[in-house]
Amino acid sequence: MNETTIDHEVIIVGAGFSGIGAAIKLRAAGFEDFLVVDDADGAGGTWHWNTYPGVAVDIPSFSYQFSFDQRADWSRVYAPGRELKAYAESCVDKYGLRPRIRFRTTITDAEFDEQRHLWRLRTGSGEELRARYVISATGVLTRPKLPDIPGVGDFGGATMHTSRWDHRKSLRGKRVAIIGTGASAVQVIPEIAPEVAHLVVFQRTPIWCLPRPDLPLPAPVRLALRLPGGRSLTRLISQAYVELTFPIAAHYYRTLPTAAVAERAGLAHLRRQVQDPVVREKLTPRYALGCKRPSFSNDYLAAFNRDNVLLETDPIREITATGVRTEATEHRADVLILATGFKVMESGNMPTYDLRGVGGRDLEKWWDEHRLQAYEGVSVPGFPNFFSVIGPYGYNGSSYFALIENQVRHILRCLRHARATGSTLVEVTEEANDRYFREMLARRGGQVFWQESCAVSNSYYFDKHGDVPLRPSTTVEAAWRSGHFDLADYRFAAAS
Incomplete structure (x- = not known):
């Protein structure tokens, strides 16, 4: 393979609903050269891994689905997990995504090639995949968190x-x-x-x-x-x-x-x-x-x-x-x-692989030093051509499907502009990121998380820095901003 070539224009890491939604919208926007990779052996992410007795959505099913693909045959107001898993698989087939998904493929690390404006992703088998853009859709409710209790591995049953x-x-x-x-x-x-x-x-x-x-749901409904x-x-x-x-x-x-x-x-x-x-x-x-x-x-x-x-x-x-x-x-x-939950806003889960950007900048270390932050929950300066669906200050606590559609709308605005201008590099500016982070912090005084009683809640919403990187906004505001943010907040450039 020539060093300047790419395997795919876009690689999406994760075949849960975030990855599925991103893939569907990429196709609809005319981006056909993409690959979805996932370490599982089937689609669905959270709903592939979580099959425990009683598993179900915790918001009404009418909200827990894509706005452009609404089902009329949910069995209950709160659908059981098996129906969400079936919905994921049906979306994969309905939108022709199955040939574009590689299951049982674990991304271990990714490094940005500054000269060629591409990402080099390595898999658990040692294979290298090259992509112009990477969309991280690894989710937050898939990596189990084990309790820090002495003897947890000694139980004999x-x-x-x-x-x-x-x-x-x-x-x-x-x-x-x-x-x-x-x-x-x-x-x-x-x-x-x-x-x-x-x-x-x-x-x-x-x-x-x-x-x-x-x-x-009764028959009349x-x-x-x-x-x-x-x-x-x-x-x-x-x-x-x-x-x-x-x-x-x-x-x-x-x-x-x-x-x-x-x-x-x-x-x-x-x-x-x-x-x-x-x-x-x-x-x-x-x-x-x-x-x-x-x-x-x-x-x-x-x-x-x-x-x-x-x-x-x-x-x-x-x-x-x-x-x-x-x-x-x-x-x-x-x-x-x-029943000890998941690695949510922790090292090793956002993303689930080592990520090195410009100058070898390590995302995990950068967040450790500068606190969790991302422009509109999507982009981080120093990591060009890399976009997150579920990044810091992206999710506001509504339906994950609202988040997915909002963040993918944001990502596609960037990709369309890059294509229209012949750009091969898309990077959020430090100024735009800092401005957004300051705005998020300025709003948090009205949130429940900063009430005195929250100190005894043992909540996974709080990260190691004591922040709660949830987006303090309504879903309507998040949706509007995803389609109207200033494209000048990004730097677009072509490889020389």
Whole structure:
């Protein structure tokens, strides 16, 4: 191969919905020379890896889909995971993407060639792939995070993380210990509680759990979704609900009362669901709603009424060969379930491979030194021709599909302008990035995250610098800006 040639104009890393959405929009915009790579053996990202009992979306299905490909056949308001996985696979086939995806391909590192304006990506097999542009679509809910507990590798029974569920192992009649009470645990616990002999739930921080307006979609509703305007109207109502329950509640906490109303609903839900006042007290959050990711469930809290379910709030001292030990008690177990979440805003996950830009600048080290930041959540100075779908200060807490479509719109504006001007290099300026970062920091005083009670929430929203790199804006604003940012905020140049 000639040193100046590329294998593809664009390489998309990740075949979850971010990568699928980027690929669909690239084709629609006339960018046909692209490749999608993923280390999994199927499409779907989060919905490929997470197959634990009870896995489902935590916002209404009407919002959790592409605006340009809305389904009318969801089985429930909150679709189960298998339907999201099927939706991902159907999008791959419908838009002719399967021949353009390489599964079982892990990108280990990428380096920018400054002279030729191209990226050199290396795979786990040692292969080198060359691309003019790289779109990082690796997501945040795919890399399991293991707990930092002594002895976690010494347990003698079966151990599994919720994101790597082993369906060959039956839990029926077993003594089960589950560590964590986050979003995954909220879905798993009520599903497995009826079949296990005994279930111990180790809770560090209680989660805000709100009632979930979920039900099977009756035939008349499905029919209405097939009528002209039916899906659009349903999506509009759903989007308004999603916007009120997180973006507006979290980012405008000081000025709008929606969070306070939701907190009262959450506490009332807890009182209705949990009979034992001692257990109810342990399940009561001591931080403002929104400090950490809340959950929606109609049966999680009620699971603690069962005789075979024990809530343990004493800190774990160690994991032994036979169970989990606190300072006071050792709980024996046959199966250990780690519902300990994912590497989200951590080193090694944004992105999931080593990335070196201009002058050998390492993205992970640069973020360590300068804090997580990216212009409009997409671009970082010093890393030309590299775009993130889920970058710092890109996601505002709404539907990931709204984020995907907004960020891809931004990326395509850059690529179209580069093509129109004959440019081979696209790099955000330091000035534009600094301006955006200052704006994001200036807005955070009104967010819930900076309330005093959030200090005890143990939230993964907070990064190692104490920042919360979520975008403090409404979804409407994010959408508008993705189509109207000043292209002069980027430097466009042609290789000499």
